[in-house]
Amino acid sequence: MxxxxxxxxxxxxxxxxxxxxxxxxxxxxxxxxAVDPSALPSALIGKPVPFFELPSLDDPEQLISPDDLKGEVALINVWATWCPTCRAEHAYFNKLVERGVTIYGVNYKDESEAARRWLAELGNPYRLNIEDPQGSLGINLGVYGAPETFLIDAEGVIHYKYIGAVDDRVWNNELGPRYQALIDQEAQ
Incomplete structure (x- = not known):
C-alpha cells in the first residue's frame, strides 16, 4: 500500500x-x-466607422460625423498630447501626408488648447481632427489607449487596426501594403 x-x-x-x-x-x-500583440483583433473589421457627431478640433462650431470620413482610403489616428508614443509617431504622419496619404485625427481625452498648441508646434497632418474629450468615439472604436490607427476604405469601412506607434517598419510591413491594396481595389 x-x-x-x-x-x-x-x-x-x-x-x-x-x-x-x-x-x-x-x-x-x-x-x-509569435503573434504580434500590436495587431489585436477588432470587432469592427469589415464594419463602418461607428456613428458619432463630435466637434472639429480646428473649428468647434463644426460637427464631424462618419460621412465626413468617406470619399477616399484613409487612416484614422487616435492621438493625445499626454501620450509620449503619439509624439514619437507624429513626425512620421507628417511625412506620410507629404506622400499623399490621407489621415484623420481623433484627439482622445485631451485638452483642446493643448492639442491646438501641439499641432501648431509639430505640424498638422490631419485632414480633419475630431475632438473626443470624453472618449466616446474611442470607446465605440474599441480603443485601448493612444496611439491606435485604423485603416478605412472610401466608404468608411474599417479594414485594419494597429495599436502602437506608426513608423517605417509598421508602414512598410503592416499599414502601407494594406493601404495600397485598398487604393488599388478602389481604382478597379
Whole structure:
C-alpha cells in the first residue's frame, strides 16, 4: 500500500511533464506565441466607422460625423498630447501626408488648447481632427489607449487596426501594403 502512494504522484508528475514538453514542441503553439500583440483583433473589421457627431478640433462650431470620413482610403489616428508614443509617431504622419496619404485625427481625452498648441508646434497632418474629450468615439472604436490607427476604405469601412506607434517598419510591413491594396481595389 505504501508503494502506491509513492508511485501515483510520480506517475502524475511524469504525465504532466510529458504533456508540458509536447505542448512546447507543438508548432502551432510556437506560432501562437509569435503573434504580434500590436495587431489585436477588432470587432469592427469589415464594419463602418461607428456613428458619432463630435466637434472639429480646428473649428468647434463644426460637427464631424462618419460621412465626413468617406470619399477616399484613409487612416484614422487616435492621438493625445499626454501620450509620449503619439509624439514619437507624429513626425512620421507628417511625412506620410507629404506622400499623399490621407489621415484623420481623433484627439482622445485631451485638452483642446493643448492639442491646438501641439499641432501648431509639430505640424498638422490631419485632414480633419475630431475632438473626443470624453472618449466616446474611442470607446465605440474599441480603443485601448493612444496611439491606435485604423485603416478605412472610401466608404468608411474599417479594414485594419494597429495599436502602437506608426513608423517605417509598421508602414512598410503592416499599414502601407494594406493601404495600397485598398487604393488599388478602389481604382478597379
Amino acid at each position: 505504501r508503494r502506491s502512494w509513492v508511485v501515483i504522484p510520480l506517475l502524475l508528475f511524469l504525465g504532466l511533464t510529458a504533456l508540458f514538453l509536447k505542448t512546447l514542441s507543438d508548432k502551432k503553439t510556437q506560432q501562437d506565441l
